[in-house]
Amino acid sequence: MSEKLTRTQLKNLERFGGVNPADQPPSRRQFISQLGGYAAAAGVAVGGGILLRDPWGMEGVKPPPPVRLKDYSVSLPPSRPSLVVVRTRPIRAAEYASRDEELRAREDQAFAMIQAALEAMGGVSQFIRKGDVVVLKPNVAFDKNPDLGATTQPDTVAAVTKLCLGAGARKVIVADNPINNPESCFFKTKVGEAAVRAGAELMLPKESYFEELYIGGETITQTWRMFYRPFREATKVIGISPVKDHNLCKATVTLKNWYGLLGNPRNQFHQNIHGIISDFALMMKPTLVIADGRKLLMRNGPTGGSLNDVKPGDTMVVGTDHTAVDSWCVSRLLEKPRHEILYLDKVIERRLGQDWRPQWTQEITV
Amino acid sequence: MVQIRRAYEALFLGLFLFFLLITDLRYLKGWPVSLFLEATPLVAVATALTTHTIYRNLVWGLVIIAITLMLGRVWCNWMCPFGILHHLFGIIGNRRNTKQMIEVNRYRKIYAIKYYILAAMLAMAALWMIPTAIDAPGRIWQVYQGTELRQTGISRVLAAIGTGLAQAAEDHKEGNATLQIGLLDPIALTVRSMTTSVLPTVNKATESVYTEPREYWQAWVVGLLFLGFLFANWWIPRFFCRAICPLGALLGIFSRFALWRIDRDPVRCTDCDLCLKSCEGASDPQADLRKSECFVCLNCIEDCPHDALSFRFLPRKASEVTNPAVGRRELVLAGLFGLAFFPMARLSGGVRKNFSRYVIRPPGSVAEDEFLRRCIKCDQCIRVCPTNVLQPAMFEAGLEGLWTPIMISKMGWCELNCTLCSQVCPTGAIREISIAEKLGIGPFEGKGPIKTGTAFYNHGRCLPWAMDTSCVVCEEVCPVSPKAIFTRNVEVTDRWGATIELKRPYIDPVKCIGCGICEHECPVKDDPAVYVTAIGETRDKNRSLLLSLVDGQGQDWVSI
Numbered sequence: 001m002s003e004k005l006t007r008t009q010l011k012n013l014e015r016f017g018g019v020n021p022a023d024q025p026p027s028r029r030q031f032i033s034q035l036g037g038y039a040a041a042a043g044v045a046v047g048g049g050i051l052l053r054d055p056w057g058m059e060g061v062k063p064p065p066p067v068r069l070k071d072y073s074v075s076l077p078p079s080r081p082s083l084v085v086v087r088t089r090p091i092r093a094a095e096y097a098s099r100d101e102e103l104r105a106r107e108d109q110a111f112a113m114i115q116a117a118l119e120a121m122g123g124v125s126q127f128i129r130k131g132d133v134v135v136l137k138p139n140v141a142f143d144k145n146p147d148l149g150a151t152t153q154p155d156t157v158a159a160v161t162k163l164c165l166g167a168g169a170r171k172v173i174v175a176d177n178p179i180n181n182p183e184s185c186f187f188k189t190k191v192g193e194a195a196v197r198a199g200a201e202l203m204l205p206k207e208s209y210f211e212e213l214y215i216g217g218e219t220i221t222q223t224w225r226m227f228y229r230p231f232r233e234a235t236k237v238i239g240i241s242p243v244k245d246h247n248l249c250k251a252t253v254t255l256k257n258w259y260g261l262l263g264n265p266r267n268q269f270h271q272n273i274h275g276i277i278s279d280f281a282l283m284m285k286p287t288l289v290i291a292d293g294r295k296l297l298m299r300n301g302p303t304g305g306s307l308n309d310v311k312p313g314d315t316m317v318v319g320t321d322h323t324a325v326d327s328w329c330v331s332r333l334l335e336k337p338r339h340e341i342l343y344l345d346k347v348i349e350r351r352l353g354q355d356w357r358p359q360w361t362q363e364i365t366v
Numbered sequence: 367m368v369q370i371r372r373a374y375e376a377l378f379l380g381l382f383l384f385f386l387l388i389t390d391l392r393y394l395k396g397w398p399v400s401l402f403l404e405a406t407p408l409v410a411v412a413t414a415l416t417t418h419t420i421y422r423n424l425v426w427g428l429v430i431i432a433i434t435l436m437l438g439r440v441w442c443n444w445m446c447p448f449g450i451l452h453h454l455f456g457i458i459g460n461r462r463n464t465k466q467m468i469e470v471n472r473y474r475k476i477y478a479i480k481y482y483i484l485a486a487m488l489a490m491a492a493l494w495m496i497p498t499a500i501d502a503p504g505r506i507w508q509v510y511q512g513t514e515l516r517q518t519g520i521s522r523v524l525a526a527i528g529t530g531l532a533q534a535a536e537d538h539k540e541g542n543a544t545l546q547i548g549l550l551d552p553i554a555l556t557v558r559s560m561t562t563s564v565l566p567t568v569n570k571a572t573e574s575v576y577t578e579p580r581e582y583w584q585a586w587v588v589g590l591l592f593l594g595f596l597f598a599n600w601w602i603p604r605f606f607c608r609a610i611c612p613l614g615a616l617l618g619i620f621s622r623f624a625l626w627r628i629d630r631d632p633v634r635c636t637d638c639d640l641c642l643k644s645c646e647g648a649s650d651p652q653a654d655l656r657k658s659e660c661f662v663c664l665n666c667i668e669d670c671p672h673d674a675l676s677f678r679f680l681p682r683k684a685s686e687v688t689n690p691a692v693g694r695r696e697l698v699l700a701g702l703f704g705l706a707f708f709p710m711a712r713l714s715g716g717v718r719k720n721f722s723r724y725v726i727r728p729p730g731s732v733a734e735d736e737f738l739r740r741c742i743k744c745d746q747c748i749r750v751c752p753t754n755v756l757q758p759a760m761f762e763a764g765l766e767g768l769w770t771p772i773m774i775s776k777m778g779w780c781e782l783n784c785t786l787c788s789q790v791c792p793t794g795a796i797r798e799i800s801i802a803e804k805l806g807i808g809p810f811e812g813k814g815p816i817k818t819g820t821a822f823y824n825h826g827r828c829l830p831w832a833m834d835t836s837c838v839v840c841e842e843v844c845p846v847s848p849k850a851i852f853t854r855n856v857e858v859t860d861r862w863g864a865t866i867e868l869k870r871p872y873i874d875p876v877k878c879i880g881c882g883i884c885e886h887e888c889p890v891k892d893d894p895a896v897y898v899t900a901i902g903e904t905r906d907k908n909r910s911l912l913l914s915l916v917d918g919q920g921q922d923w924v925s926i
Binding site for chain 1: 421631
């Protein structure tokens with residue numbers, strides 16, 4: 001300190017023992033730690049920033065690549081029919097002591113019918129192998145009693161689940177994205193309870209279970225949000241649908257059933273209903289489809305609501321081609337003129353499926 | 367030194383005001399008018415949290431961070447236009463004597479509030495970390511088991527952790543973050559206040575800013591807050607900078623690493639406290655310097671009668687308070703508040719299920735959830751909009767959407783051949799689009815035009831529909847080709863029995879782009895007979911109206 005200090009300053013200096021601590025050069029340790037700290041912090045901040053930098057500007061909103069559905073179909077030997085119609089005798093409530101017994105008989109009947117159909121097609125083992133994960137897609141779009149015919153019958157879902165598990169399937173997942181509240185739908189259609197009782201896993205739609213699916217069709221030319229989670233591990237897919245009237249597209253059977261896998265804004269599909277249903281033939285190549293024609297919703301579809309709209313059909317149509325199954329059901333069960341069902345013609349025109357007539361069909365009775 | 371600082375202050379405030387004034391169709395040219403908004407590191411840091419990217423020019427924020435890491439909060443007193451305005455206002459309003467000034471510039475505990483504000487806002491931007499953390503172990507395991515990795519052994523584990531974490535974070539960012547720093551970021555706040563409140567007021571008196579006077583919906587709230595913060599300087603100098611500013615807090619944290627700082631020579635110092643007289647940051651230069659509070663204004667050096675203060679490289683550690691003086695408990699509570707408050711705001715509706723028909727975003731806007739993770743409410747788009755259609759929202763877009771831009775067609779219309787708002791947006795909430803993309807021509811032919819909404823008729827108020835009077839101004843002004851508004855000729859018998867022919871207008875929803883000029887020009891001024899609502903906007907598939915348009919168009923612009 002060369003300059004002259006005041007008395008106070010001299011006192012200060014004295015207090016520090018004659019050495020001004022501010023005059024001390026920084027210690028090597030401080031030098032290293034502060035410079036190192038600076039370098040590390042600047043490196044992290046600038047490096048991290050450069051790493052996250054998005055010069056294009058839209059990196060943050062780039063959607064993940066869309067998922068694609070596998071082809072779940074199996075090819076049958078030419079010696080086997082690809083469509084089997086199983087007829088049966090009606091079950092009369094009066095013949096059974098209790099409602100429970102009647103329901104058990106109905107489920108046994110469903111089991112026997114489907115088993116017979118599969119037997120005719122070469123046995124369950126043609127379709128389900130040991131270790132398969134099978135997704136069952138029932139139609140539980142509405143929270144209605146199954147007797148109203150608007151939804152898939154619970155006993156059919158239970159029967160198919162048992163057949164699959166019996167054939168060695170590792171897991172059966174029952175999934176649908178209904179129009180009404182999902183919990184309510186699976187509860188009131190009794191499909192949820194039947195599936196769980198038969199040993200299946202129930203998967204209700206959640207927002208995170210949806211993914212963008214590439215379809216590349218005529219109406220969905222690109223992608224659409226789909227309830228994809230059950231299909232992540234699926235190896236086989238079976239559609240189980242009611243046979244019913246529809247206000248716009250005339251008939252809801254197995255093709256329209258896939259509508260229930262798509263997410264919103266699917267209500268816009270009504271602007272081109274036939275186009276969209278024909279796209280389902282492109283989107284989904286199922287292992288098997290089952291049209292449950294034991295109860296037929298003849299009018300006021302697709303919701304129904306009155307037992308007067310329901311007619312007993314006592315038929316189950318099982319096939320590998322959903323186009324053929326639908327075509328058979330609309331004219332033979334729903335008694336609708338085939339030419340009104342435009343989506344079937346669209347599918348056939350686009351060579352995504354065949355009518356039942358050139359295919360080998362078989363009718364049996366159990 | 368102080369002279370140099372003053373020159374910088376004048377330069378940066380001048381530059382800011384210059385950019386503000388030329389953010390106008392007439393003068394814009396190629397000037398980087400959003401530079402200040404892009405340079406505030408708070409925007410870079412917060413948008414990095416919400417979008418996991420740093421949008422384009424926001425890297426300027428890294429430069430400011432690097433400077434702060436070296437020199438401390440020089441931004442606050444040398445560059446920040448709001449800080450400089452506060453400085454100016456403090457000088458104008460100062461009627462204190464030296465003794466009073468020394469007292470008012472002492473550090474107060476309330477100056478820690480800004481750190482709690484920052485913590486709450488960053489927590490709102492980082493809520494996605496919670497679902498990510500929950501999901502990550504499963505994801506990492508899935509990646510480890512999966513086939514996408516080539517590595518083996520320990521490098522496979524590390525790669526799986528990285529990929530799994532990234533995937534989980536990517537999956538959960540949507541719907542789990544909101545960007546609210548813009549409410550108090552000094553630049554966003556200043557640009558917003560200037561745009562919606564100060565400039566229209568200046569124009570009212572001088573007619574020098576706009577060719578046509580502007581009105582901004584409920585902008586008095588913005589203006590009053592702005593004035594409130596400026597006048598607060600008379601009560602506590604730099605009140606906003608010291609106690610409120612979340613950017614100051616962020617820089618305060620970074621400045622702990624600063625290599626240079628103000629240092630007091632304990633021998634020369636006679637404890638006269640004169641250094642406090644003009645201390646801007648209230649950083650205690652008379653004692654151990656609070657590094658995080660110092661604005662590096664260098665006034666103390668000037669004011670010291672004994673040359674005891676200097677701006678030095680690596681002074682003694684012992685004579686500084688390195689870290690911000692914040693209460694750990696308060697900090698945690700502020701963070702928790704942010705984490706809890708964002709879901710409360712978001713789940714009050716208005717963003718997803720109950721989205722408002724009035725939230726008509728400018729063309730190029732990204733989908734609403736992403737928009738709320740990007741928009742800093744700086745209202746630069748509103749500043750540049752040539753027709754006054756862009757307005758600061760109140761609560762139309764939910765609490766989170768306060769002061770974000772919406773189009774109110776009664777105020778103006780979206781000019782067909784204009785994409786200015788998309789060009790000045792600093793964060794990509796309105797991504798940059800070209801005229802060709804907006805109109806859906808050239809390479810965008812297959813994709814069609816960008817729609818911001820759809821127009822509808824209210825037949826009860828429309829002259830040819832309800833009042834037997836010819837009109838169709840809407841058809842005349844409809845700017846698309848072929849027109850989205852078309853007419854059908856009808857013959858009607860009027861009340862006197864005469865037959866008159868009328869043209870009745872209809873909307874073709876495929877062609878309508880929601881520009882709103884029909885609503886703006888409708889002679890039924892107060893509640894126009896043709897009006898635009900948000901449905902049918904192309905930025906979000908979930909808000910589409912027509913199947914023929916939604917598909918192939920919904921968000922697929924990324925591929926182009």
